[in-house]
Amino acid sequence: MANGIGGAVATINETASQSALKILNQGGNAIDAAVAAAATLGVTDPFSCGIGGGGFMLIYLAKEKRFVVLDHRETAPASVRPDMFTENGKAIEWEDAVSSGRSVGVPGTVRAWDDALKRYGSMQFKQVLAPAIQTAEQGFKITPIFHHLNSGAAKKFGLYSSSSALYLHEGKPLPVGYAFKNPDLAKTYKILAQRGANAFYRGNIADALLNTVNNPPVHGNAKVRPGNMTQADLLNYEVRTRLPLHSTYRGYDLYALGVPSSGGVTVALALNLLENFDTQKMSRQQLEHLYLEASRLAFADRNAYIGDPEFVDVPLAGLLSKDYSKQRAQQIRLDQAASRTHAALPGDPYQFQQDPSIPLRPRAFAGSASAVVKEESNHTTHLTVSDKEGNIVAYTYTIEDWGGNGMVVPGYGFLLNNELSDFDFTAPHPNIPEAGKRPRSSIAPVIAFKDGKPVFTVGSPGGSTIITTVLQTIVNHIDLKMDMLRALASPRMSERNLTTTQVEPNFIGGAQASGLARFGHQWNIDKSDAEIGAANAITFNPDGTVTAISEPTRHGVGSALVQKKAH
Helix, strand or coil, rough: CCEEEEEEEEEECHHHHHHHHHHHCCCCCCHHHHHHHHHHHHCCCCCCCCCCCCEEEEEEEECCCCCEEEECECCCCCCCCCCCECCCCEEECHHHHCCCCHHEECCHHHHHHHHHHHHHHHHHHHHHHHHHHHHHHCCCECCHHHHHHHHHCCCCCCHHHHHHHHHHEEEEEECCEECCCHHHHHHHHHHHHCCCHHHHHHCCHHHHHHHHHHHHCCCCCCCCCCCCCCCHHCCCCCCCEECEEEEEECCCCCCCCCCECCHHHHHHHHHHCCCCCCCCCCCCCHHHHHHHHHHHHHHHHHHHHHCCEEECCCHHHCCCHHHHHHHHCCCCCCCCCCCCCCCCCCCCHHCCCCCCCCCCCCCCCCHHHHHHHCCCCCCCCEEEECCCCCCCEEEEECCCCCCCCCCCCCCCCCCCHHHHHHCCCCCCCCCCCCCCCCCCCCCEEEEEEEECEEEEEEEEECCCCHHHHHHHHHHHHHHHHHCHHHHHHCCCCCCCCCEEEECCCCCCCCCHHHHCCCCCEEEEECCCCCCCCCEEEEECCCCCEEEEEEECCHHHCCEEEEEEEEE
């Protein structure tokens, strides 16, 4: 945590935070600094993010007093069909889908960085990529968290010669303390610095990317499914500039992402449900019980209705209606958790639609099958930056799974995403694969205002647990009156309409767990990744100072910096 004046930055990595601070100190704004941090994270945290993927950037422009969202979610190539992940009438195994060329969406990150800098920044690629280039060339000693993540992806990396050469030695992950460098990624960043974003979508980088997708650089006799991406897919990629989703909660104005991310919608759905209860005199256990029940119902609606708005009529007005939340809240009991023997069914938001011209399709996806939460990777990264002018960036970007699809593009040093595995594999569903479609995301950065002024921003990685991490942090901060550091540090519970609630190991056996168990809640721990989320936040204090907060323990401890520390 760091408190001071001027700009502030919070990321999951000290080198990335320093890159952002360097750009702020050189006169860059929050947008410039965010791109610098993101590019550096592509070097230091390559298993979670990089230019082979996509994301969502939520920007507040202080001078204009407006928000903008840069949606650079990966898109499905033109060859994609709804049955792309089914064979012999059955969905293929998720791990087989991930480790394939078939899972790669058209990357949007480079195009979004370029759009952000040209429209809202004050610097060019040459300046903001310089810190990342230096990091990639000079290298750094592998940390325990880098080694842990590399180990988690080692099996996948072993399938490909280019990935094995960069991240493994004799088939094993590079050890802690090893001096890691990525000269190929430095070369790629230099090309972008010299020639601009178009150099990623055409020319040598594009050719290498396409060849990797369509002819995977397999190691030995490994067999993986190739993709079918074309030059036209790369050239046709467009960033979508969208309005933010706006909701309110107990006097706060919350600005978040709309569709195709489900994150902002689901957070708003759950908070709308909670707002129907007077929590001021409730115990912590009572309030956390309500948080879990609200999250369960919100996820039921998320799973049933949300997809790419260019392909699916999402009933947003109905879902976000306060009257709809009053109706749904009647299903929540104050004294007992709902039965977890079956998933909660979605509600009917269509009767609350304000626009009668929107076609009614209320039953197409609302059956019990759509209540199932599909498998979704937990590996993404989030960063947040503010500047002395009051601009704010809350940015979550990703390559989806640990190490994406496992393929390093030979000669260029970056991993490809497996984002198309975020589609649901079987129809009917609003999130089935279709050509040009963006798979539903869980990314959920939030910027909160009160009385017309910013008060905090928060976001996290974590697949579908992004939503519950952001939601629980907001509930901790607003309802439980925790300062933001405590709100982030508290043990996390992730209820996603499953038979049990995912929790962190330090939660089990404590007073919270015992108390909530009396309501009927049951717990599980994801043994492959026990931590839930890796959040970052900035608070904007009444005295004009800013406080940057990053994870105090999770993900190897994050990094929070300010331009000038307060005395």
